[in-house]
Amino acid sequence: MAVKSYSQVGEDLQIAYFIGRGADVRYIDVGCLWPVQHSNSYYFYERGGSGLCIDPNPTVGDEYRETRPRDVFVNCGIGAEAGMMTYVMHENPVFNTFSTQRAAEVARKAEKRPGGRTMTGTVEVAIKPLAQVVAETGFAERVEGRVDFLSIDVEGFELDVIRGFDFGVLRPKLIVTEHLRGKADAVEDAEIVKVMAGHGYWVGGYTGHDLYFLDERA
Structure with missing residues (x-):
């Protein structure tokens, strides 16, 4: 049976492969843009999931809150510092x-x-660090300290998002980041791979468009 993907290049189905298709998936979606189209998290929302969705586009907030009322939507950019x-x-x-x-x-x-x-x-x-947005929204308390995945699509600022996140407050089972590279660039040499290894995450998959990091403690 065919399964519908809402993501740009099937990221939601890749995420489901790693974490499953449960009815109570918790997520943080940084650079979420539209609530349905090109969304890495809507697949899980329509199955009963909920999370924290963040995007700097000033035109999408009302549509997000109307379409996905269970989610917390924040209109700002995410970086290493405010x-x-x-x-x-x-x-x-x-x-x-x-x-x-x-x-x-x-x-x-x-x-x-x-x-x-x-x-x-x-x-x-x-611009706010992700840890600050998590604190201001009380999101860690809302999800009782459990997040299944963190999706980051911020056009080259993925490392800044990671550097502004507190892994001591929330520790996603899976982190997916956009990662476009040249043919000669080895994934294992990428700075973000080394940074994530320092946080205890290993590369579980690479599609040519995205990196999938799994928590080695999970």
Whole structure:
């Protein structure tokens, strides 16, 4: 029987492979964007799960709260330290980014393949460490200290998210991060792999688009 994926490249089904398809999956979805389309967590929400969803796009909050009332939605950017950053917005929000390098790449590609890559403006967005958002929302208490997975899709700032997270408060069984690399780049040499190993996580899978880290203590 076919199973519907809502993610961009099937991440939700990969996550289900690692943690199962239970009715009470708890998650943190950083860079969640839309509540259903391209979502790494909606697959679990429609099966009874709930979690903390975070995105800096100022246009998605109302839709999120209406579509997924069991979730806690926070509109901000996530980084290693609190501050403000310029958020570059495009016709298709999947290209939105805090990275000036990524924004320049999108602009170059827009000349040949527009496809929603036209920039529509910029906005200053608050940046908070993930540990701060967890504390401010009381999320650790809401889930009684249990999180099944943490999804991070932040256009190159994945390490900053990890550095601002407190593994002593919550320890996800699985962490999935976007990881695009060149053909000559070995996964085991990636900085994020080394950082995650320091937190006790090993690479359980790599799809060419995402890395899947499993808690070696689980």
